[in-house]
Amino acid sequence: TLDEFGRNGNVAQMMMNLAELYTFYLHRTNDGINLLYEVLELPGIDRKDLALAKIQLADALLFVGEIWETTLLYSQAEKMFKTDDIGRTAKLKNAKLAYYTGQFEWAQAQLNILKAATSDFIANDALYLAMLIGDNSIMDTTYAALSTFARADLLLYQNKLDSAKLALDSIEKFYPGHSLQDDIIFKRGQIAEDEGKFEAAIAFYQQVYANYPDDLLADDAVYRMAQLNENQLKNTSKAMEHYQELLLKFPGSLFTVEARKRYRSLRGDLLN
Helix, strand or coil: HHHHHHCCHHHHHHHHHHHHHHHHHHCCHHHHHHHHHHHCCCCCHHHHHHHHHHHHHHHHHHHHHCCCHHHHHHHHHHCCCCHHHHHHHHHHHHHHHHHHCCCCCHHHHHHHHHCCCCCHHHHHHHHHHEEEEHHHHCCCCHHHHHHHHHHHHHHHHHCCCCHHHHHHHHHHHHHHCCCCHHHHHHHHHHHHHCCHHHHHHHHHHHHHHHCCCCCHHHHHHHHHHHHCCCCCCHHHHHHHHHHHHHHHHHHCCCCCCHHHHHHHHHHHHCCC
């Protein structure tokens, strides 16, 4: 389509979709990044599309480790839409970048602002990351274990799964019994998902839910178990069981609306 109709502001979204495929799915990262730089120069591009392209380009550059350019682009997008969810998304991503690179105090200051964000998902992500930093710095003012965990988090984002697992192993080896244990188990579940080891991922999430039922990650773990059973393992009865568990045990969860919809769909209810 791009070859046939040319490249201008009207096809910016299509170019961004193609760049996402290049960067994160086809292992053509440089092609994706170059295409996004091209989007930034499109004549007549909508201001919103421009900000979204900056965020996507920053995501791609973070994927290949270009930290300085990443934070610059997130900051530019944030300034363009300070009172909009686009700007708040950029602010959250910049705070995550600070967390990845060990700037925990600055990251937490930004996250505390974002906890009041209008978007539930932005606020929820900000709350989790703020609590992760706060809870795991009380007994470890040097941030040694948290720095390693943040590095593992970044390695997972960059799809360096073996390196991420080694980083998590090192925390358990050098800081046994650390308060990060529940987060480490959950992260192992995410890695197993990325590796296509879905039953192993469910086992990790089950461990989080069973051992840390009052943790901020508990409802997330139950929802992920339901999703994996429904979409990957095609185990409808087990998926329904987990969706129902989420509705009963975590009625205030961010996932309850979707869980209720999926449960009713799997049960065979007619949905509008």
